Amino acid sequence: MILDAIVISLFLIGLIFFTGGTVGIIRFPDFYSRLHPAGKLDTMGSLCIMVGLSLYNLHHFTLSSVLVSLKIMLIVVFVFLSSPTAVHSIVDAGVRAGLEPWEKG
Amino acid sequence: MDVIFLIFSIYIGILMLLSLYRGIFGPTVLDRLIGVNAIGSKTVVLLIIIGMIYDRVDMFVDISLAYALLNFIAVIAASRYFQKRKGLHDER
Secondary structure (H helix, E strand, O other): OHHHHHHHHHHHHHHHHHHHHHHHHHHOOOHHHHHHHHHHHHHHHHHHHHHHHHHHHOOOOOHHHHHHHHHHHHHHHHHHHHHHHHHHHHHHHHHHHOOOOOOOO | OHHHHHHHHHHHHHHHHHHHHHHHHOOOHHHHHHHHHHHHHHHHHHHHHHHHHHOOHHHHHHHHHHHHHHHHHHHHHHHHHHOOOOOOHHHO
């Protein structure tokens, strides 16, 4: 029961981060400012939801479920390495292609 | 708990549809790339939730890891390709 409450609260935190990232991708005015929610908020939302899922997977505490939870955490480590690298590569492409930053007014 | 997982996965699906707006109507090619990257990073989470619903997490974890690798390689390759192209502005 306590485990379910912890898992649901972690899920809600992760979904708040995902919602903020999606709204930022839709509503920001510029290419460079859209990269900011795309890089950070998706990574943080993935971290919260994956930690919740690997905790819920330990419901039946056996060796195989521990290994599966460890594998889920390794996916989180890979996402932490790969997602900022991908976003930085997109920024690099934008700078080299010569996109102008947005200015107010 | 299955019903809660189902509700959360439907909500993530709605967020993916909203990100698809940036993938379709983005002013430049790189904006579309941002939308596709956001959809991919949500799909990695969604696949594990589907595995939880079907009680086959040990299988769906591998599919999710393969999808994460594929998403990363696709974004890196596309951005390396489009940085050499002229005429990103012409689409506006």
